[in-house]
Amino acid sequence: xxxxxxxxxxxxxxxxxxxxxxxxxxxxxxxxxxxxxxxxxxxxxxxxxxxxxxxxxxxxxxxxxxxxxxxxxxxxxxxxxxxxxxxxxxxxxxxxxxxxxxxxxxxxxxxxxxxxxxxxxxxxxxxxxxxxxxxxxxxxxxxxxxxxxxxxxxxxxxxxxxxxxxxxxxxxxxxxxxxxxxxxxxxxxxxxxxxxxxxxxxxxxxxxxxxxxxxxxxxxxxxxxxxxxxxxxxxxxxxxxxxxxxxxxxxxxxxxxxxxxxxxxxxxxxxxxxxxxxxxxxxxxxxxxxxxxxxxxxxxxxxxxxxxxxxxxxxxxxxxxxxxxxxxxxxxxxxxxxxxxxxxxxxxxxxxxxxxxxxxxxxxxxxxxxxxxxxxxxxxxxxxxxxxxxxxxxxxxxxxxxxxxxxxxxxxxxxxxxxxxxxxxxxxxxxxxxxxxxxxxxxxxxxxxxxxxxxxxxxxxxxxxxxxxxxxxxxxxxx
Amino acid sequence: xxxxxxxxxxxxxxxxxxxxxxxxxxxxxxxxxxxxxxxxxxxxxxxxxxxxxxxxxxxxxxxxxxxxxxxxxxxxxxxxxxxxxxxxxxxxxxxxxxxxxxxxxxxxxxxxxxxxxxxxxxxxxxxxxxxxxxxxxxxxxxxxxxxxxxxxxxxxxxxxxxxxxxxxxxxxxxxxxxxxxxxxxxxxxxxxxxxxxxxxxxxxxxxxxxxxxxxxxxxxxxxxxxxxxxxxxxxxxxxxxxxxxxxxxxxxxxxxxxxxxxxxxxxxxxxxxxxxxxxxxxxxxxxxxxxxxxxxxxxxxxxxxxxxxxxxxxxxxxxxxxxxxxxxxxxxxxxxxxxxxxxxxxxxxxxxxxxxxxxxxxxxxxxxxxxxxxxxxxxxxxxxxxxxxxxxxxxxxxxxxxxxxxxxxxxxxxxxxxxxxxxxxxxxxxxxxxxxxxxxxxxxxxxxxxxxxxxxxxxxxxxxxxxxxxxxxxxxxxxxxxxxxxxxx
Numbered sequence: 032x033x034x035x036x037x038x039x040x041x042x043x044x045x046x047x048x049x050x051x052x053x054x055x056x057x058x059x060x061x062x063x064x065x066x067x068x069x070x071x072x073x074x075x076x077x078x079x080x081x082x083x084x085x086x087x088x089x090x091x092x093x094x095x096x097x098x099x100x101x102x103x104x105x106x107x108x109x110x111x112x113x114x115x116x117x118x119x120x121x122x123x124x125x126x127x128x129x130x131x132x133x134x135x136x137x138x139x140x141x142x143x144x145x146x147x148x149x150x151x152x153x154x155x156x157x158x159x160x161x162x163x164x165x166x167x168x169x170x171x172x173x174x175x176x177x178x179x180x181x182x183x184x185x186x187x188x189x190x191x192x193x194x195x196x197x198x199x200x201x202x203x204x205x206x207x208x209x210x211x212x213x214x215x216x217x218x219x220x221x222x223x224x225x226x227x228x229x230x231x232x233x234x235x236x237x238x239x240x241x242x243x244x245x246x247x248x249x250x251x252x253x254x255x256x257x258x259x260x261x262x263x264x265x266x267x268x269x270x271x272x273x274x275x276x277x278x279x280x281x282x283x284x285x286x287x288x289x290x291x292x293x294x295x296x297x298x299x300x301x302x303x304x305x306x307x308x309x310x311x312x313x314x315x316x317x318x319x320x321x322x323x324x325x326x327x328x329x330x331x332x333x334x335x336x337x338x339x340x341x342x343x344x345x346x347x348x349x350x351x352x353x354x355x356x357x358x359x360x361x362x363x364x365x366x367x368x369x370x371x372x373x374x375x376x377x378x379x380x381x382x383x384x385x386x387x388x389x390x391x392x393x394x395x396x397x398x399x400x401x402x403x404x405x406x407x408x409x410x411x412x413x414x415x416x417x418x419x420x421x422x423x424x425x426x427x428x429x430x431x432x433x434x435x436x437x438x439x440x441x442x443x444x445x446x447x448x449x450x451x452x453x454x455x456x457x458x459x460x461x462x463x464x465x466x467x468x469x470x471x472x473x474x475x476x477x478x479x480x481x482x483x484x485x486x487x488x489x490x491x492x493x494x495x496x497x498x499x500x501x502x503x504x505x506x507x508x509x510x
Numbered sequence: 511x512x513x514x515x516x517x518x519x520x521x522x523x524x525x526x527x528x529x530x531x532x533x534x535x536x537x538x539x540x541x542x543x544x545x546x547x548x549x550x551x552x553x554x555x556x557x558x559x560x561x562x563x564x565x566x567x568x569x570x571x572x573x574x575x576x577x578x579x580x581x582x583x584x585x586x587x588x589x590x591x592x593x594x595x596x597x598x599x600x601x602x603x604x605x606x607x608x609x610x611x612x613x614x615x616x617x618x619x620x621x622x623x624x625x626x627x628x629x630x631x632x633x634x635x636x637x638x639x640x641x642x643x644x645x646x647x648x649x650x651x652x653x654x655x656x657x658x659x660x661x662x663x664x665x666x667x668x669x670x671x672x673x674x675x676x677x678x679x680x681x682x683x684x685x686x687x688x689x690x691x692x693x694x695x696x697x698x699x700x701x702x703x704x705x706x707x708x709x710x711x712x713x714x715x716x717x718x719x720x721x722x723x724x725x726x727x728x729x730x731x732x733x734x735x736x737x738x739x740x741x742x743x744x745x746x747x748x749x750x751x752x753x754x755x756x757x758x759x760x761x762x763x764x765x766x767x768x769x770x771x772x773x774x775x776x777x778x779x780x781x782x783x784x785x786x787x788x789x790x791x792x793x794x795x796x797x798x799x800x801x802x803x804x805x806x807x808x809x810x811x812x813x814x815x816x817x818x819x820x821x822x823x824x825x826x827x828x829x830x831x832x833x834x835x836x837x838x839x840x841x842x843x844x845x846x847x848x849x850x851x852x853x854x855x856x857x858x859x860x861x862x863x864x865x866x867x868x869x870x871x872x873x874x875x876x877x878x879x880x881x882x883x884x885x886x887x888x889x890x891x892x893x894x895x896x897x898x899x900x901x902x903x904x905x906x907x908x909x910x911x912x913x914x915x916x917x918x919x920x921x922x923x924x925x926x927x928x929x930x931x932x933x934x935x936x937x938x939x940x941x942x943x944x945x946x947x948x949x950x951x952x953x954x955x956x957x958x959x960x961x962x963x964x965x966x967x968x969x970x971x972x973x974x975x976x977x978x979x980x981x982x983x984x985x986x987x988x989x990x991x992x993x994x995x996x997x998x999x
Contacts, residue, residue: 101986104982171895172896183943201928206924
């Protein structure tokens with residue numbers, strides 16, 4: 032049974048999607064089925080977490096079956112402690128977003144819900160696959176449903192958004208495919224747990240650029256703005272919370288363990304890219320004219336911060352990075368959903384048309400404020416714990432990087448407070464009708480669990496940072 | 511007294527069953543009444559291809575060792591037999607697609623007769639073991655295809671396409687023939703293995719002959735820069751014929767190209783590997799770049815088939831056991847995707863009655879969910895996305911290229927794939943992201959025509975495209991067996 036858990040986590044949503052594609056039901060019932068499947072998925076994850084042995088640094092719940100022995104490719108999936116947490120964040124966020132899509136009643140429900148579930152399966156696959164080719168299949172497979180989700184249900188400029196998104200990601204991932212082919216043939220196996228390390232800078236670049244685009248890191252963030260703004264809010268939430276993390280996970284799982292020598296040589300440059308994303312992203316977020324703009328550039332800044340933690344090359348940095356991946360996934364998903372809820376009421380996210388929404392809307396005000404200050408890493412919040420660990424880790428590597436990180440925390444406070452005040456306070460904006468309601472029960476039912484997760488982690492961030500055992504695992508993987 | 515050579519009828523059975531079907535179809539054209547002619551003709555054609563496929567499968571199973579037949583004119587081996595199975599499969603699906611094609615009832619039996627005749631020629635072609643049978647079989651299926659291209663005299667451009675195909679194709683055949691003459695002149699031998707034994711490396715006349723043979727075969731494989739006929743012929747021909755040409759001709763041409771190169775010209779391997787690698791590069795670049803600016807879907811797919819020829823030629827250039835497996839594997843999903851994509855185009859064409867462009871595909875995905883999703887699968891497959899055999903095919907081809915030391919071919923392939931993303935996804939975009947309301951055509955009204963046979967063909971193509979992603983091991987085993995029957999490298 033245990034061996035099957037990971038496979039179930041991947042296959043269950045895919046089967047759900049196939050079922051939805053063929054069942055003769057109305058959109059509403061298909062949506063409820065999708066919501067149910069995504070909740071069952073969370074249930075399976077809780078089972079997995081309950082059975083997980085955090086004392087061991089081995090791969091758990093793993094399953095392996097030969098796919099084609101010719102080139103030693105196999106279906107090999109399993110969970111490390113750090114992947115377990117990231118998968119947990121994924122299934123929770125995907126459930127929230129799927130249920131949001133159901134709540135707002137997306138048209139063409141059959142296609143919509145099937146695609147959301149396919150995305151879930153693909154992302155979980157990325158975080159659990161232990162074979163390079165399987166990893167690539169999921170990494171690339173993720174793109175297919177997202178492409179349609181943005182292209183069909185997106186905003187008016189969706190055509191440009193899909194083209195930009197696809198061009199960037201396909202360019203990155205195809206170079207990664209070339210690297211995978213060569214690395215796998217050189218090593219004689221595509222199994223990540225069996226292969227040794229490589230010292231080729233070219234192969235490293237193939238992987239690094241793909242992940243840097245996905246994360247996204249400066250200067251590979253060109254697709255970010257138009258894609259996140261044109262996608263439906265829940266899809267933007269998926270992109271930022273989950274899909275972007277696939278890039279960071281790739282750095283953690285493949286680049287760092289498999290290219291230790293190259294990473295060592297290039298460390299300063301990578302840290303510089305991380306710091307640049309952090310500072311530049313924060314400035315862009317401060318300058319953004321709309322709610323989504325703030326959240327999307329804040330995602331870029333956070334990706335930069337996580338990269339600082341990952342490449343600090345010490346236990347503090349690794350654990351902080353894993354914690355922050357989970358934190359930011361939950362926060363940014365909630366914020367994008369919240370942005371969508373504001374847009375539903377006012378039909379715009381632009382700050383100059385918004386304002387004064389706090390009056391008479393206590394639930395909305397509370398949630399915007401709570402999530403906003405969690406995002407700016409106020410002390411006692413779980414994001415504070417994550418950022419603190421990362422900064423402490425990177426400080427050990429070089430104090431200059433920690434200074435950059437600290438500056439960015441100040442910037443985060445500036446942009447988040449600006450966003451909060453532009454939405455909630457000041458004079459009532461011209462786009463805010465008096466009849467715009469407070470958050471409905473359905474919306475609260477989606478957001479409050481996410482916030483509770485965050486508050487729970489704030490009380491006990493050590494649950495992740497102390498139980499991710501990333502360092503030992505990465506050392507093991509690098510051999 | 512004339513000594514008759516021993517004839518292995520079993521080895522000839524695939525080809526003969528198709529010829530029999532073709533002959534029977536000519537009878538059908540005369541003796542069966544107009545009302546049932548279409549059904550009977552399609553059935554006979556389908557049965558012919560299925561019979562050929564079954565014979566070929568038996569042949570593959572029972573030919574563990576390569577064996578020359580009929581005075582070394584033909585060869586019975588798994589490399590040819592596996593290709594025959596694929597060819598028969600393509601033909602059977604093409605019959606399903608063609609069943610409801612709008613064409614004059616008086617032509618329908620001839621149409622299927624020519625299709626089976628072309629199939630018979632190809633099935634014979636992949637068994638050819640000397641230059642005479644090679645040329646004979648090439649002309650045999652080419653002439654059938656010229657006529658098929660031009661058969662629909664009511665279709666604007668069909669005749670023109672047929673003529674263009676005929677002229678360029680004849681030029682290609684003439685080049686092949688000239689090359690064969692030079693090779694014969696140098697070595698005094700016709701059969702491939704004897705040419706290999708008699709030829710010497712870097713004999714200049716032999717090399718010129720080799721080059722001309724490569725060019726002649728490249729015309730058939732529509733590899734750039736010998737692809738000029740492809741877009742016009744693909745666009746002008748009736749769509750089911752295009753589907754058959756794009757899949758079956760490609761299989762036949764590539765399988766035979768590889769056989770000729772490794773059996774007849776092993777001593778010039780270093781030369782032809784470079785030549786093929788360069789042709790592959792040109793095809794990849796030209797095919798993909800030219801496809802970017804097309805609006806007509808059949809033309810887009812035509813240029814895409816040029817680029818796929820490039821991918822498969824990478825495997826040929828690798829000239830290794832891995833490359834052979836890659837070639838055979840790649841052909842399977844490619845043939846399915848190509849047939850399926852043209853079938854979907856045919857369905858849309860029958861619905862609208864005008865050539866299918868990116869513009870008038872709008873909303874198609876929502877109106878016809880099954881065909882829409884299938885087209886989506888085919889486009890992703892051609893792009894080489896996971897969950898389709900196209901992905902594994904590309905992966906194998908890249909692996910073969912790296913293995914053979916051609917890492918730069920991987921870079922070219924990767925860049926070509928990036929370019930191709932634009933137009934493959936452009937087709938998906940126009941099917942799903944635009945509403946039919948944006949379409950400036952008056953909708954015909956009523957529900958779209960039901961076409962169970964075409965849907966079945968598309969369904970089979972989807973099953974092969976997706977199935978080949980999951981069932982890699984069995985297909986690679988088959989490819990392995992096929993490759994092992996070729997002479998060692």
